[in-house]
Amino acid sequence: MTNKEIFTRLYKVIFPYRVKLLIAMLAMICVAGFTGAQAYLVKDLLDKIFMEKDTFFLKLLPIIVIAIFFLKGVAYYIYTILLEKVGQSVIRDFRLQIFNHIHTQSLSFFNKMPTGTLMSRIISDVALLQQAVSNALVGIVRDFFQVVVLLGVVFYMNWRLAMISFIVLPVAAYPIVKFGRLFRKLSTSTQEEVANVSNILHETITGNRIVKAFTKEEYEGRRFSGQVTRLFVLTMKDAKYRCMQHPLMEFIGGVAIALIIWFGGNEVIGGTATPGTFFAFLTALIAAYEPVKGVTRINSTIQQGLAAATRVYAILDIEPEISDKNDAAVLPPFSTSIEFKNLTYRYDDETAVLSNINLTVPSGEVLAIVGPSGGGKTTLTNLVPRFLELKEGSILIDGTDIKDVTLASLRSQIAMVTQQTILFNDTVRNNIAYGDQQAPLQAIHDAARAAHAFDFIQALPDGFDTIIGEGGARLSGGQGQRISIARAILKNAPILILDEATSALDTESEREVQKALENLMKDRTTFVIAHRLSTIKNASRIIVVKDGEIVEQGTHETLIAKKGEYELLYNMQYN
Ligand SMILES: Nc1ncnc2c1ncn2[C@@H]1O[C@H](COP(=O)(O)OP(=O)(O)O)[C@@H](O)[C@H]1O
Ligand SMILES: [Mg+2]
Structure with a gap:
């Protein structure tokens, strides 16, 4: 310059x-x-x-x-x-x-x-x-x-x-x-x-x-x-x-x-x-x-x-890689399906970490994504809210390319719970209400109850007004996880992404969190990435992603019967 x-x-x-x-x-x-x-x-x-x-x-x-x-x-x-x-x-x-x-x-x-x-x-x-x-x-x-x-x-x-x-x-x-x-x-x-x-x-x-x-x-x-x-x-x-x-x-x-x-x-x-x-x-x-x-x-x-x-x-001067098109429309409330079409993704134009994914997720489905780590599961789910920009292939929601709608209308329909709980150095109440600061106290309490978090929150020194420290440092892993689930519940979005939301937890808190997640998944279209296969047995469909490709799909029973990748993963965990 x-x-x-x-x-x-x-x-x-x-x-x-x-x-x-x-x-x-x-x-x-x-x-x-x-x-x-x-x-x-x-x-x-x-x-x-x-x-x-x-x-x-x-x-x-x-x-x-x-x-x-x-x-x-x-x-x-x-x-x-x-x-x-x-x-x-x-x-x-x-x-x-x-x-x-x-x-x-x-x-x-x-x-x-x-x-x-x-x-x-x-x-x-x-x-x-x-x-x-x-x-x-x-x-x-x-x-x-x-x-x-x-x-x-x-x-x-x-x-x-x-x-x-x-x-x-x-x-x-x-x-x-x-x-x-x-x-x-x-x-x-x-x-x-x-x-x-x-x-x-x-x-x-x-x-x-x-x-x-x-x-x-x-x-x-x-x-x-x-x-x-x-x-x-x-x-x-x-x-x-x-x-x-x-x-x-x-x-x-x-x-x-x-x-x-x-x-x-x-x-x-x-x-x-x-x-x-x-x-x-x-x-x-x-x-x-x-x-x-x-x-x-x-x-x-x-x-x-x-x-x-x-x-x-x-x-x-760094132009945001992802922004609304000039004529971006508002995405209407999600109703029928999410479609991944010939989707290939590369970080920094290097080798593809996802290649040629074709997948249709009907509304209401609980889709489990499993596979070895590094396979591309997180990348796949990060593409749905357009956290990453897709250059090859497309994702359609109810037939509309997500690139043609506003980011705000797209992201307002998606709630996420990730493995790494991201909490702010603020009160429990404000952390849960992060998506909707105007939310009435009753709604915040209901969300906390559904997330199996109400009791431990009440027991904190200042209850819902307790400041939880940077990144939720004053909470246990499971407690932080349940607060981030309450936050997702309060958002009440039709599409839900759970990325190893329970993998860091002990069995006791995992059971609590699992119940919380089941409450959360009710009546929603869910992508659930799970490390522990026990948590996804009830999914309506399981896909196995390996080296960037969908190598198998079906229900738990059909995949076990198939004796392929899934059965291999399953046996590794339980035998
Ligand atoms: N920001 C990034 N830049 C470059 N490569 C990445 C980045 N994030 C992930 N990857 C690579 O993409 C591949 C898939 O990663 P990821 O989607 O996180 O896998 P999974 O969630 O299945 O464990 C991995 O090989 C990883 O090294
Ligand atoms: Mg991952």
Whole structure:
């Protein structure tokens, strides 16, 4: 992405805040003007009061000084607070935009993009971007005005001396440009390392039980130490240039002052300039040099911001793989059948994990899907709610291709319970009501009862208002599973997908969960993937999926009689 493209896009981002920015800039121009006036007053102070001993002016000058400092302070406050507001608003807008954008993405996006990377984009890159927008871009405008006003004062007082600034400014510009390039390059690598830091953090914190179980604390400590050290080295490289900038700019400034003392001193001694002019001139030039020095700092912020913008836009530019067609219809309530037609699926266009699946599931059927792990069962069921995009073949619901209907209307008709219970760090009540926050308490209780979860929920410290911890950490596996079943029951969708919903449970809680599932399957069309074959004996049909193909189908009895794959699986479990 070129700088121009980035600026064009950022311009659109700040456009809604243009009025505030305009007021901020006017206030800034006032600040620049007052700074110029301050420098100019040094001339009157020296010439009128010290040299001419003007007593009237002695009374007037302190009042003018107070007035100027006061007004400058007010203008300063107005512009800084407005910039802060615009900057923080930009941060808020960007974070929201990225958040909403990543939630439009399909499963494959999340499979590829590490959580920590996404988090560092939203948190730290956006902050860098804000620095660039509010501090730096606007800071440049302020500094520009300040330099113009002060140089105006300088030239007005003594244009010959002022020519010195034309020697100094280009010399000072060289390191500004040179360092700017370095900062941008470093910022990109630094932010990549920041993302890696958050990835390790996220993995080890959420996976802390495994870290403990394998006593990998030291190993993870070393891995993290390696990562933060890489970040340290990069940051220090950046710091080296940053710390070099200031003294370098000071030195260049010092050379300029030396030149002015030499030439200006000659003029004062020769009588062509007053001491007042000389000091005012020096004050103004030193004041004018301040923002020039600041430009190096601002430039590094801008370079970092541009690099951050590139990364943020890289994410925002990922088109969601799956989205509603322009003319997507609303899927009417499910009534007759779900059809898989010549369906082949590949992850990342590699070898097919499902090939040429043809299957019709009539409404009301309980279809069990069994087979060795890695066979493609989960992939098959993830295709129904369009979590993954189908490129070969199609899935039809009541004869309508699921690609022709809105995602919302499709997904509202599907409830899912997966092996990995996904619960939020919220109350039991809100977890059950996740699909319908308006659900009356009675409905939530009924769902909990049907899920065989009511009794244990009542026994929790705060009952339905108990916060269950991240991912349901304060519940047992079976309890969490039953809450996610209650959530599916409350959703009351006609199509149900159960992906190994009981495989992680002990026999006792499995029996409870099994009863809960039977309640859930009543009057629904169900896909049930089961690890334990005992749980699916009553299915109306069983299909065996192996290496991406349906190798057998029938009822439990017919498949046992057939003495094929199913019987093999069954015997492995029960003999
Ligand atoms: N996100 C993914 N990217 C690439 N390959 C995947 C992904 N998820 C699953 N697979 C592969 O697809 C195959 C089928 O996986 P899956 O549908 O999860 O099997 P099952 O549920 O039957 O155990 C496996 O070989 C697996 O390695
Ligand atoms: Mg699976």
